[in-house]
Amino acid sequence: MTRRQARRRKTQKAVWFRIPTIRTGFIVAPMIGITVIAATYYLSSSALDRPIRSIEISGPLQRVTAMQIEAAISDELGDGFVSVDLGIVQQKIVALPWIDQATVARRWPSRLRISVTEQVPAAIWGERGLLNIHGELFVKNARHVPAELPRLSGPEDRSADVAKRYMAVRERLIPVGLDVRRMHLDPRGAWQMTLANGVEIRLGRRDIQDRIDLFLDIVAAIITSRAADVDYVDMRYSNGFTIGWKNGSYTSVADPQQDGDGLMALRGAR
Secondary structure: OHHHHHHHHHHOOOOOOOOOOOOHHHHHHHHHHHHHHHHHHHHHHHHHOOEOOEEEEEOOOOOOOHHHHHHHOHHHOOOEOOOOOHHHHHHHHHOOOOEEEEEEEEEOOOEEEEEEEEOOEEEEEOOOEEEEOOOOEEEOOOOOOOOOOOEEEOOHHHHHHHHHHHHHHHHHHHHHOOOEEEEEEOOOOOEEEEEOOOOEEEEEOOOHHHHHHHHHHHHHHHHHHHHHHEEEEEOOEOOEEEEEEOOOOEEEEEOOOOOOOOOOOOOEOO
């Protein structure tokens, strides 16, 4: 039995696995090529990435100085002409108070060109804040507040809403010879505005757009013709408005689209 097993072992053929060979040149040549390309890129970048020698700043600067802009980006100027991150430079400039937009570009061989646009104040927010033409609060505590600007006020997180309503109303008032001087939104959500001629308009908390439309369509013409006699207009009714006169009297007027009886008792909807 042992002899048979031995013979079977002898008849079995050895199996050999041949590992495929790869020519060294197939590996070395690409590696050399990659190394040459990387070295060329590095040497070229190093040659071009010279220190930034000068900064050119353009734009009508009234509130921000060139020195303030340079100070804001001073940490980035240590990078080379090629390696400096223009996006970060632009962000730091726009973060300055009174800067609205900024563009930054390289100018060969070692100069940065910066163009800036300052914010245009469109209204005063609260006591010393300033809103831009987009209704954004860009300065919370201005040292100089232009007296000629309209005054808007309300909860700080509603500045954009107040500015939007102010601009929409003003756009429709200007053609009839009126303008808005103040627009206020109180914490309870009640709206009130004061015209440039001193007439106070009380709009309340409900149906604001409907009340504004009624004011613009009907009441504005009354104020235009008798501005010197009008003290306030109360629009806080569901079917009309009340005009308060400077002599202490008042007149209640029903909305002709809802009630055709003219003067009548108004239903409150403050």
